[in-house]
Amino acid sequence: MLSPGVQLGNRYRLDERIASGGMGDVWRGTDQVLGRTVAVKSLLPALLDEPGFAERFRGEARTMATINHPGVVDVYDFGNDQHIAFLIMEYVEGDPLSATLSRVGRLTPARTMALVAQAADALHAAHVKGIVHRDVKPGNLLVRPNGTLVLTDFGIARSELVGQLTAAGSVLGTASYISPEQATGQVATPASDVYALGVVAYQCLAGRRPFEGDNPLDIAMRHVRETPRPLPSDIPPQVCALVERAMAKDPKDRWQSAAVLAGAARQLKAALSRQARGGAGQAAPISAAPASPAPGRAAPISAAPASPAPGRAQVPPRAAPLVSPAAPVAPHRPATAPPPNRPPVAQPLNRPPVAQPPRPTVVAPAAAGYPRGAATVPSAYSPQPTSSRNAPKRSRSGMVFLVIVLGVLVVVCSGVVSYKLRNSLNVMPGGVSVSAVTSEALRPDGRDDPAGTAYRRLDQLRPDGDETITSEGR
Template identity: 85%
Template sequence: MLSPGVQLGNRYRLDERIASGGMGDVWRGTDQVLGRTVAVKSLLPALLDEPGFAERFRGEARTMATINHPGVVDVYDFGNDQHIAFLVMEYVEGDPLSATLSRVGRLTPARTMALVAQAADALHAAHVKGIVHRDVKPGNLLVRPNGTLVLTDFGIARSELVGQLTAAGSVLGTASYISPEQATGQVATPASDVYALGVVAYQCLAGRRPFEGDNPLDIAMRHVRETPRALPSDIPPQVCALVERAMAKDPKDRWPSAAVLAGAARQLKTALSRQARSGGAAPISAAPASPAPGRAQVPPPQPPRPPAAPHSPAAPRPPVAAPPAAPHAPVAGQRPVAARPPVAQPPRPTTVAPAVTGYPRGAATVPSAYAPQPTQSRPVPRRSRSGMVLLAIMLGALVVLCSGVISYKLRNSLSMPVEVSVQEVTSGALRPDGRDDPAATAYRRVDQPRPGGDETTTSEGRRTR
């Protein structure tokens, strides 16, 4: 007989019994090698004498070790000491769902859907590995203080490793949560776990099991033949439909997989939480493709409207056109363009000229008072008045300077004397008219006046033929 203080495998010390079941007890223990708290599940000594139970218990350890999911309890070790087979698992801080239901009676639909979604995710992880739990019930669903759920106790799980150890026609599982096919001795499938989880959801919502009886066999047959009582009237119809589909007698009429059940339960939980926050009674839909309730629809596109003045969006003013008397006045949003040097512009008037009927301008209307509005866009920067005056002065000075230089050049060119080069040729022979006869003399002399004086230069040379 196990008691606190007993060591198993010369390593695990049993501290406190925390649960008991048909196969054995669960203890809170201490791993003296690693110094951590663990859960130790022991198999009843009387069951070890029955052929197959020890192998099934060892198969539980191997089965659970292959599942890696946060919703499935981790397995650390397996051993046999003093004719006691034990399984060392992760110790989960929390209470079984059965203890919570015994304390509060019923759970809200949103809380129930949240737990069902987590349990269905854990079952799907086991089903992917080819494992059927076959004993889903509130006692095997541990709820942590933060609300997360962990699936445990795969002691009678059916897998490829231990499936051959189950005798044909034997019934395993708790009668209150057993599926109709299990009750009639058929092979358990993933749909059997979906049915059992639907019974758990029914108990959370109604505060009672769907079927009661004098003995387990009577209860099991009720699952096969009878229809459960309707859920309380305060349960939303969509939640009732989810539970009814999970508890269908024919496995083909149930949810196709635990993953699909998890998705539907999670969507209902989200819709119920949103409805509770809004305080309304918006319709709830479990169809994944349906739009979220209460969401505003996008309105159809409207034709464009003329922009309104920033200071009065409710009553847009008519567009303002430039006065005809000032064709070169700057237009709002454009820079002035002029071929002449810019001149100083008068201050901008504080009033706006009356609108001219005709083609409407595309620019926004100008407010009556020239004051920057906080919502107006930043105006295009313009030259200041002093800058324009300075530019005009510089251009005028440049014109005066250029004209002075040009006039000075013209004046000097007109006043320069024209020097005429007079050449005077002197030779030794004269013609009858008394002039020099260069052809008859052997040399010549040329007298040239120097520029700016009365002196002359003489150039003599012999004439060559």
């Protein structure tokens, strides 16, 4: 019986048991030679009694040690001591995904797609080396504090004893993620790992496993015969389609490889992240596989937006007009100076200006690269300098008539003014002003009465104003 302080291979000291499963226990230990912390996977003693298990386990351990991928746990050593087979692996600081799901229940679609992409990349690295995991489940997916994922426990489920342990109820968790072909006794393939990873994604999104039962055998048969319950309605349709294809009953209907599944999940995760930042619309469908699916099967969903054809310029979206079309504003026309060396043209009198209809302001679309709201320069109309050809034409005869009328008015006005002045000053012909007229007889109003007198005197002032001339007589 293993306990803290026990040494295996006279080198690895067991410090603390951190996990247990149907195949054995996982301990945190110390490599006393190199002085580093390691993870020690101890297998059940009964497995060593199976013929050929030790050789097969040794061969798979060597193959796993050749996998160089950040998502695959490193294998340092293996051995057999005290009738206990053990595997020395990298110690990963982090929690198993099963502990996270027990704590939070569900993960967001974007977080789930990120984890599925990392796990599928790790599976593909193992599949390239000819290794099938056979036991993909949340307990074997370790998540570091920085969010990266490491897949552990490769290649230990090939033993024929696993079927007996499953029937005895020792691997309840494994039965919940087993593929239909494994449940019916067929050989596990890379497509079996894709199915198991699809079940893990289902549990992350729904907060429950797709099938539940009273015993592992009942659960395994549900994977073969029944269809899982639909995912919650708040899961995007593209995510549901990805999980449904991974969990197809027929291996040929699943994603063609773990690498194709990783690409689909990664593109969908990027689309969901863009949607979360933009806050509008649904995630675009993603193109998951470079090869098309088999005829009659669901086509892969695509998440990457279609890019424009090479060499074709993209037309920026039309900006909203800055001026309301219901109330057009006449553009500002700069004042133009008259052409040089040309006499000014006289304007007609009392001629009202002709009103010009306002020109609507046309706002050009905003150029790409400028900030939204920047003022735009009208391009449909540019003011032109006023040309003398547009000035109203005036006839020469009209100008002559206008000059004659003005001359006649001046003559008439001067005659009227002269007449008024002569009457007001009583100027007599010859330039002599009349100052006083007296006679012997007067009229009732006090004036002279020439008809009633035989005598009259007239005093006149000379033009030089020095003396007067007096004349007497009738």
